[in-house]
Each structure stands twice: as structure tokens, then as C-alpha cells.
Amino acid sequence: MSDIKSNAQLDLRGVMCPINFVKTKLKLETLEAGEVLELVLDSGEPIQNVPKSIKEEGHKILEVKKEGEYFRLKIQKG
Amino acid sequence: MTDHFIEDKTTKVNVNLDNVGERVDFNDLKSGGFIKQRQKDLFAVRLRCPGGRMDTKKLVEISKIADKYSKKGVVHFSFRQSLEILYVDYKEFRNIVSELEKIGQKVASCGPRVRVPTACGGCEYNPNGLTDTQGMAAMVDQKFFGTPTPHKFKTSFSGCPIDCARTKEMDFGFQGIVEPVWEDPLCTGCTICSEACKEDAIVSDPDTGKPIFDPKKCIFCGDCIRACPTEAWKPKRYGHIVRIGGKHGRHPMEALEVCTFLPDDKVAEAIEKTVEWYNANGKRGERIGNAIKRVGVQKYLDFMEPVFKHGSPVNYLAPGV
Ligand code: HEM
Ligand code: SF4
Ligand code: SF4
Numbered sequence: 142m143s144d145i146k147s148n149a150q151l152d153l154r155g156v157m158c159p160i161n162f163v164k165t166k167l168k169l170e171t172l173e174a175g176e177v178l179e180l181v182l183d184s185g186e187p188i189q190n191v192p193k194s195i196k197e198e199g200h201k202i203l204e205v206k207k208e209g210e211y212f213r214l215k216i217q218k219g
Numbered sequence: 220m221t222d223h224f225i226e227d228k229t230t231k232v233n234v235n236l237d238n239v240g241e242r243v244d245f246n247d248l249k250s251g252g253f254i255k256q257r258q259k260d261l262f263a264v265r266l267r268c269p270g271g272r273m274d275t276k277k278l279v280e281i282s283k284i285a286d287k288y289s290k291k292g293v294v295h296f297s298f299r300q301s302l303e304i305l306y307v308d309y310k311e312f313r314n315i316v317s318e319l320e321k322i323g324q325k326v327a328s329c330g331p332r333v334r335v336p337t338a339c340g341g342c343e344y345n346p347n348g349l350t351d352t353q354g355m356a357a358m359v360d361q362k363f364f365g366t367p368t369p370h371k372f373k374t375s376f377s378g379c380p381i382d383c384a385r386t387k388e389m390d391f392g393f394q395g396i397v398e399p400v401w402e403d404p405l406c407t408g409c410t411i412c413s414e415a416c417k418e419d420a421i422v423s424d425p426d427t428g429k430p431i432f433d434p435k436k437c438i439f440c441g442d443c444i445r446a447c448p449t450e451a452w453k454p455k456r457y458g459h460i461v462r463i464g465g466k467h468g469r470h471p472m473e474a475l476e477v478c479t480f481l482p483d484d485k486v487a488e489a490i491e492k493t494v495e496w497y498n499a500n501g502k503r504g505e506r507i508g509n510a511i512k513r514v515g516v517q518k519y520l521d522f523m524e525p526v527f528k529h530g531s532p533v534n535y536l537a538p539g540v
């Protein structure tokens with residue numbers, strides 16, 4: 142899997158739904174379209190909910206890596 | 220104790236008609252929707268609000284009417300999503316009905332007939348929604364509201380298996396579902412779908428991360444489709460699980476599933492034919508669930524075959540991976 146370069150990072154481990162999504166949204170707002178945000182999410186509810194909300198808002202999930210109890214996602218702003 | 224419902228029991232209702240003359244139109248009462256309160260001369264007026272949806276302009280006008288006619292200035296949001304104007308003097312029924320009519324608001328009905336359908340938000344704005352529950356409720360209200368049946372006939376529409384509109388407790392309920400299909404070439408093995416599936420219908424292959432699907436556990440919620448970043452999980456078709464014979468009240472009954480993946484455009488036919496069956500088989504005062512218990516569900520299914528054949532059987536399993 143290619144290592145996509147990210148323009149910003151956000152570690153959301155321990156952050157509950159839906160605050161994690163709101164934080165993601167705010168962070169994405171600081172980026173230009175096409176730029177990439179790297180996100181770390183807990184398994185369980187966060188990984189069940191945040192990716193689908195990201196898709197619904199028109200962003201693209203480029204890469205997902207499972208690292209133990211959490212996931213590292215690369216999201217391209219839509 | 221006197222019955223506090225006005226319809227079908229008019230003789231028992233304790234209404235003082237002296238000196239009112241012709242101001243009370245019993246056709247208004249018979250149409251239902253006027254519920255005797257324990258307070259003398261006062262009734263609750265139940266409005267017809269399919270799916271609990273109302274446009275804001277109308278709501279403003281209804282507020283004015285409610286303010287004018289409710290002796291206590293209160294309304295109640297009913298359990299079946301209608302708005303009830305409380306403490307209305309029966310001598311003013313005519314006036315309130317004509318004022319409501321002017322703004323296009325109808326009064327609901329009670330008693331042994333098809334009731335106003337209830338519905339959740341559905342796919343229009345609810346993130347989980349799979350079917351247009353509000354559109355369906357509006358359609359059913361328009362086509363079937365008030366159709367006489369042996370006893371009350373309550374319908375509802377839920378947009379997904381979370382079933383907020385409680386189709387399992389309805390005489391006839393429709394719950395949205397989606398059939399997931401998976402395409403291997405698009406899958407990157409990220410394992411999100413196995414995390415997203417709350418039914419353990421998907422586990423990730425320990426080597427590739429790709430989904431191993433257990434169709435027996437799938438309840439057709441579509442979480443995997445929404446969560447998959449690469450569209451490897453896709454919707455194959457949408458439809459309704461159809462449930463019959465549920466009710467609450469003193470002796471609750473859980474509805475039976477009688478069809479899956481019934482398409483939108485067969486819902487009206489399903490209701491029409493079920494009401495026909497109910498009127499032919501149900502005894503007066505018998506809910507359809509009890510009629511089905513007595514007559515046998517197979518008889519009902521045979522009768523419904525021309526409609527239900529457009530969906531899938533109850534034990535249908537997605538072909539899977
Ligand atoms: C003119 C006739 C009737 C009127 C005006 C009436 C009114 C109502 C109202 C206002 C509710 C609450 C619904 C809500 O909050 O949306 C209700 C629920 C209920 N009514 Fe009636 N009712 C009538 C006839 C009957 C009869 C004859 C029975 C029983 C034999 C009955 C049994 C129930 C039950 C069990 C519920 C609650 C559970 C459910 O929704 O199935 N009702 N009714
Ligand atoms: S039943 Fe599903 S679609 Fe309807 S409100 Fe509940 S969660 Fe949303
Ligand atoms: S549709 Fe089936 S497999 Fe997909 S998330 Fe829902 S239950 Fe799991």
C-alpha cells in the first residue's frame with residue numbers, strides 16, 4: 142500500500158461520537174480541496190460512524206490501516 | 220363507566236344537546252377524531268397528520284386556531300404523531316372544523332377503519348434511512364385513510380431495521396431494507412465493514428482483511444455499504460420487510476413477517492389486498508393479528524401471493540460473498 146502524504150493530522154483516540162466527527166469536519170474546513178487529512182480513530186463506534194459521515198459529506202477515504210485497537214485513515218477533502 | 224370515545228358509541232356518550240339546535244353536526248362526530256374528555260362538554264380534536272409531518276405555514280395557522288378554541292390553551296402531540304387540540308367545546312365543532320378546512324387541515328378518524336399512517340424520517344434526511352417513509356405515509360393516507368375494517372387498522376413505515384416507527388407492533392408495518400453485494404476487485408481489505416456491521420455478519424479474513432459474509436446474520440441495514448470507503452459493498456436492491464398482526468394495548472402481540480424486499484410500487488396493492496382479506500375474514504371487533512391466528516397465516520399468504528411474489532420470501536438470504 143502506498144504511503145500517501147498528508148497535509149494535516151488529527152488524533153481522535155478517546156474522543157466520543159459525534160465530537161470526533163465535528164472535529165474532523167472543522168479540521169477539513171482548514172484544508173483546500175484535494176488536500177489530505179490523516180485521522181486516527183478508535184475501533185467500535187467511532188470507526189462505525191465517522192467514515193460514513195465523511196463519505197456523506199463528499200470527501201474521499203484514500204487509505205485505511207488497522208493498527209491494533211485503532212484505525213489510521215487518509216481523507217481527501219472533496 | 221361511560222365510554223369516553225364518541226364514535227360507534229354515540230348513545231352512551233354523555234353530551235348535552237339542549238339549546239344547541241343544529242350547531243352540532245353528527246356527521247362531523249361520526250367521521251371520528253373528536254374524543255370526549257372527562258370534563259363535561261369538552262373534547263379533544265385530533266388532526267390528521269400522516270407521518271407526523273407538517274409544513275410550517277400550516278402549523279402557524281393551526282396554532283392560532285388551537286389558541287382560539289382550546290379552553291385551556293393546550294395541544295398534545297399524540298403517540299401516533301397527530302396533533303390534538305384539547306379542551307374544545309362541542310358546540311364549536313362546526314366552527315373549528317370549517318376554520319381547519321380553510322387552511323387545508325383535516326380531522327383524523329378513530330374506530331374500526333384504516334388509521335392515519337405513522338412514519339419515521341426515513342431516507343429523506345435520516346442518515347440510516349433506506350426508504351421514503353414520508354412519501355409512503357402520505358400515499359397510504361391519501362389512498363386508504365378511513366377505509367372501514369372489522370377493527371382499527373394501524374400502519375407504519377420505518378426507514379431501516381432500527382425500526383423507530385415500530386412496525387413490529389402494527390396491524391400492518393413496512394420497514395426499509397437494502398441487500399448488500401460485494402465486489403472483490405474494489406476491496407482493499409481495510410476491515411472497516413467488519414467493524415461497521417453490528418450483527419457480526421461480516422468478519423475480516425485474517426490474512427487479506429477482506430470480508431467473510433454470513434448471510435444468516437445479515438438484517439439488511441446497509442451499514443457496510445455506507446462505511447466501505449471504496450464502494451466494494453454496494454446496494455443491490457431496496458425494499459420493505461412487511462409485517463402483519465402486531466398491536467400494543469392490553470394484550471400486545473408481535474407482528475409476523477410475511478414478505479421481504481417488497482418494492483415501493485407494490486405497497487399500495489399489499490394494503491389494498493390485505494384490507495380486502497381482513498374484511499372478508501375478520502370478525503367485527505377482531506384485530507387482524509387475531510384473525511390471522513384463527514384462520515391460519517398460510518391462508519393469508521396464499522391470498523397475498525400475487526402481490527408478495529414481487530418481493531422475496533421471509534427466509535430469504537443474501538447470496539453474499
Ligand atoms: C372513536 C373511537 C376511538 C378513539 C377516538 C380512540 C382514541 C385513541 C387515542 C387518542 C389513542 C392514543 C393514540 C395516540 O396517542 O396517537 C388511542 C390508542 C389506543 N386505543 Fe383507541 N380510540 C378509539 C377506539 C378504540 C377502541 C374501540 C379500542 C379497543 C377496543 C381502542 C384501543 C386503543 C388501544 C389499545 C390504544 C393504544 C395502543 C395502540 O395504538 O394500538 N381504541 N385511541
Ligand atoms: S427507523 Fe431508521 S431511518 Fe427511521 S428514524 Fe429510525 S434510524 Fe432513522
Ligand atoms: S447489511 Fe448485513 S452485512 Fe451489512 S452491516 Fe447490515 S447486517 Fe451487516
Ligand code: SF4
Nearest residue numbers: 406407409410412447
Ligand atoms: S470496507 Fe470495503 S474496502 Fe474495506 S474491507 Fe470492507 S469491502 Fe473491503
